[in-house]
Amino acid sequence: MYLFMNLLLITKFDIIGDNGEREYKLRSKPVLPNNRKFNPMQEAERDDFYYSLIILFVPFRNESTLVMEGEPMEEAFRRHREASIRGTENHFNKLQKLLEAEHNSNKIVDARNIAGFTEKELPDNKEDDEPQLLGEIMEAVADIADMHINVPNLTLEQRDAMLNVDQKRIFDKIKSYLISQKNVKTYLRISLQDYLD
Secondary structure, three states: OHHHHHHHHHEEEEEEOOOOOEEEEEOOOOOOOOOOOOOOOOHHHHHHHHHHHHHHHOOOOOHHHOOOOOOOHHHHHHHHHHHHHHHHHHHHHHHHHHHHHHHHHHHHHHHHHHHOOOHHHOOOOOHHHHHHHHHHHHHHHHHHHHHHHHOOOOOHHHHHHHOOHHHHHHHHHHHHHHHHOOOOHHHHHHHHHHHHO
């Protein structure tokens, strides 16, 4: 409607062309459109009333496509109105799905960032597993938080025994990597103990 209103502001009806279509010319200055108020209760003005609504609110490239041949103006108006409502509902539904997907995606990314996962470390890196993975990650993060808050003064072995499957897998990966490095066995024991305390 905004584009059409701008078109009305800068163009004016000139003549009906050879092909029977209306032709418009650019105005020297933009103007506000002034349309006649039709009374839809009078039979003679009813078609003009509905046509004025169609022309104001329905976007078009070719004016002849606004009303089908033999179609009453009131029916054409209702058809355009229903199409507009359906289009708005479809657009709204798509936006809702998009917002929901964005929200879920942000949850997954945030959980991965909190847990420190990289793409290669994720189990069965498939799109279908994302919601399940999110739940597992959030549980693992919550378990770690609970472990630090609720149980003070535990040894490394006791904390290792408290890890869930995902935490244990990550801990073992880090541990095996550090052990494979030269002269880090002592560093591993000291660093992990300091970190967990």
